[in-house]
Amino acid sequence: MRFQTLDTIDVAGKTVLVRADLNVPVADGQVTDTTRIDRLVPTLTEIAAKGAKVVVMSHFGRPKNGPDTKNSLRQVVPAVEKALGAPVAFAEDCVGEKAAAAIAALPAGGVLILENTRFHAGEEKNDPDLAKGLAALGDIYVNDAFSSAHRAHASTEGIAHLLPSAAGRLMQAELEALGKALAAPERPVAAVVGGAKISTKLDLLLNMVSKVDILILGGGMANTFLFAKGVRVGSSLCERDMADQARAIMEKAAAGGCEIVLPVDGLMSREFKANAEHRVAAVTDIQDGEMMLDAGPATVELVGRKLEGAKTLVWNGPFGAFELVPFDSATNAVAAIAANLTAQSKLLSVAGGGDTVAALEHAGVAARFSYVSTAGGAFLEWLEGKELPGVAALEKHA
Ligand code: 3PG
Ligand code: MG
Numbered sequence: 001m002r003f004q005t006l007d008t009i010d011v012a013g014k015t016v017l018v019r020a021d022l023n024v025p026v027a028d029g030q031v032t033d034t035t036r037i038d039r040l041v042p043t044l045t046e047i048a049a050k051g052a053k054v055v056v057m058s059h060f061g062r063p064k065n066g067p068d069t070k071n072s073l074r075q076v077v078p079a080v081e082k083a084l085g086a087p088v089a090f091a092e093d094c095v096g097e098k099a100a101a102a103i104a105a106l107p108a109g110g111v112l113i114l115e116n117t118r119f120h121a122g123e124e125k126n127d128p129d130l131a132k133g134l135a136a137l138g139d140i141y142v143n144d145a146f147s148s149a150h151r152a153h154a155s156t157e158g159i160a161h162l163l164p165s166a167a168g169r170l171m172q173a174e175l176e177a178l179g180k181a182l183a184a185p186e187r188p189v190a191a192v193v194g195g196a197k198i199s200t201k202l203d204l205l206l207n208m209v210s211k212v213d214i215l216i217l218g219g220g221m222a223n224t225f226l227f228a229k230g231v232r233v234g235s236s237l238c239e240r241d242m243a244d245q246a247r248a249i250m251e252k253a254a255a256g257g258c259e260i261v262l263p264v265d266g267l268m269s270r271e272f273k274a275n276a277e278h279r280v281a282a283v284t285d286i287q288d289g290e291m292m293l294d295a296g297p298a299t300v301e302l303v304g305r306k307l308e309g310a311k312t313l314v315w316n317g318p319f320g321a322f323e324l325v326p327f328d329s330a331t332n333a334v335a336a337i338a339a340n341l342t343a344q345s346k347l348l349s350v351a352g353g354g355d356t357v358a359a360l361e362h363a364g365v366a367a368r369f370s371y372v373s374t375a376g377g378a379f380l381e382w383l384e385g386k387e388l389p390g391v392a393a394l395e396k397h398a
Contacts, residue, residue: 144168
């Protein structure tokens, strides 16, 4: 680790500014998925137990015009209190007098949430004055928001240069898991990359073919690869204008010794809806008007064999239209294979990004993966091989 952690920085008696990612899904003022909050709790509990004031900063949503109730962090306070099992104070601003007064009133060991950092335009601009104002509120900065680390904002990047800084336990766990999966993995390394479009994952695919030994493609993007190889994909989701890019990825893979695994069969249907009539067919047998909505059983078997031969798995994106039964079958089956190999200590499995967590939870196996990231965009940028500014800023301070 090239950064400090809660093992190396002394927080006792200090005011600790914790950058969390409380950007959680909310409906009718209620938090509908507490995963990010639950995973943050160990950091808050540890710092509080060491006798520090715990001051939590986060963004919420993407407000562009200052404060509004829809994006207020006040609505997540009850969910944090419930997860912590302790009362949590709230300040109506993340900077200035209101924040300072709330911190002054907070007892040692207490937890306070500051209002949405994005209510200030300086947050997303990484404005040095806002970073200074935030830093003035505390003695130590702890970043526990890996899922916001792809943003170079005042509360994720700027502030880290102004205070002694450390990674929180969640940030540390994310970076350790990702490091084991791609930086220094046990080989062979397999990646499952699914999802609808290759256009949104070009950088990711180009980076993955240079890092992993086996790249298993699923979802709509696999159709683009099949099309690029001359397969007739019928009415399947396919970015025909991306065929050249797909070929370039396959060429780079071949040159670097990365094996690309594409579906060999699928569930073909004429309708995009749950329980649509469908048939199992080889990918070379897609009829006009048919769509491949999921990979088929032969593909699941093939992918299962590849995973049995792998030591490490990185997973991003579903295999098929997993939100529509039965087109969740391949995602569920492959996820179960990966979870079982993980349970037998034969595979280290790390998943994250966008739909992935939802797909693995739907498959009922998320808890049996070695690590499931809380990050969406940050996980993808990390798979692209990009430096994450929030992590880089911590490293400079070690
Ligand atoms: C996320 O949910 O992906 C993070 O909280 C980052 O949010 P953003 O995409 O609005 O920066
Ligand atoms: Mg995002």
